[in-house]
Amino acid sequence: xxxxxxxxxxxxxxxxxxxxxxxxxxxxxxxxxxxxxxxxxxxxxxxxxxxxxxxxxxxxxxxxxxxxxxxxxxxxxxxxxxxxxxxxxxxxxxxxxxxxxxxxxxxxxxxxxxxxxxxxxxxxxxxxxxxxxxxxxxxxxxxxxxxxxxxxxxxxxxxxxxxxxxxxxxxxxxxxxxxxxxxxxxxxxxxxxxxxxxxxxxxxxxxxxxxxxxxxxxxxxxxxxxxxxxxxxxxxxxxxxxxxxxxxxxxxxxxxxxxxxxx
Numbered sequence: 001x002x003x004x005x006x007x008x009x010x011x012x013x014x015x016x017x018x019x020x021x022x023x024x025x026x027x028x029x030x031x032x033x034x035x036x037x038x039x040x041x042x043x044x045x046x047x048x049x050x051x052x053x054x055x056x057x058x059x060x061x062x063x064x065x066x067x068x069x070x071x072x073x074x075x076x077x078x079x080x081x082x083x084x085x086x087x088x089x090x091x092x093x094x095x096x097x098x099x100x101x102x103x104x105x106x107x108x109x110x111x112x113x114x115x116x117x118x119x120x121x122x123x124x125x126x127x128x129x130x131x132x133x134x135x136x137x138x139x140x141x142x143x144x145x146x147x148x149x150x151x152x153x154x155x156x157x158x159x160x161x162x163x164x165x166x167x168x169x170x171x172x173x174x175x176x177x178x179x180x181x182x183x184x185x186x187x188x189x190x191x192x193x194x195x196x197x198x199x200x201x202x203x204x205x206x207x208x209x210x211x212x213x214x215x216x217x218x219x220x221x222x223x224x225x226x227x228x229x230x231x232x233x234x235x236x237x238x239x240x241x242x243x244x245x246x247x248x249x250x251x252x253x254x255x256x257x258x259x260x261x262x263x
Contacts (some may be wrong), residue, residue, distance in 0.1 A: 003053075004057075005051045007054075008053060008054065008057065009049040010116075013114070014116050016047075017045070017112050017113050018041065018113070020040065020043040023039050023040050027040065041083055045083075047076045047079070049082055050076075051072065051076060068115045071112065071114075073116070075112060119206060133222065134224040137221055138221060139229040141213075141217055144217065145174060145178065145213070146171065148209065148213065149167060149174045149175075151169040152164055152168035152170050152173070152209075153165075153167050153169075155205075160190055162191055163189075174209065174213070177210055177214060178213035178214045178217060178218060179214065180215075183206065187203045187205075187206040191203060
């Protein structure tokens with residue numbers, strides 16, 4: 001088997017991606033020898049050669065037509081940029097020092113494993129359909145989150161600046177409450193720093209946030225999203241059942257016509 005056939009073999013590529021993911025995992029340990037970094041560079045070159053072979057085999061338009069090939073091209077391209085910057089650093093251009101962080105983007109090569117997941121195409125199609133069906137509700141939820149975050153920032157900025165000192169901090173804290181993560185810690189902290197009356201009002205306020213945004217809001221989004229994915233599957237099933245009914249009706253009509261002729 002020549003090199004071209006090896007690089008076009010999806011099972012071989014899957015094994016190489018798994019091995020590369022293990023190499024990247026080991027590299028993050030402090031005791032990892034420099035050998036693993038060189039090995040990671042070899043994997044980048046192999047995957048780059050794979051792209052060239054596929055482009056030569058199918059042509060660039062044929063290669064780019066596949067969404068999985070686009071994913072491969074982007075992830076390998078980012079990893080190749082990090083390798084080139086590593087081999088040819090630019091110390092005199094201090095404004096570009098941040099580009100060396102591209103080395104972290106090598107991790108995205110592991111995303112190529114997604115396409116080897118069984119039935120991943122139908123799963124992604126279902127997710128895509130669910131997002132399109134529920135994006136209005138999701139957008140409305142984030143608008144609500146934005147408004148509540150600004151309001152909460154105005155109310156509790158001075159009392160709990162670590163949580164509501166800025167609109168961005170407030171946005172994150174309110175989202176935590178909506179996701180029911182440590183929702184009681186923030187009102188308890190405010191209660192410790194305020195009077196009994198203000199403490200009561202703050203606890204009531206955050207309880208309403210939890211109920212409205214967390215229990216109702218998040219549950220509504222989850223239910224609509226799941227229902228959209230299920231309905232997508234039901235639509236396909238309904239189409240198949242409709243085709244079956246049409247065939248049965250046609251067969252019945254054919255039998256009736258034959259009976260009339262025989263009479």
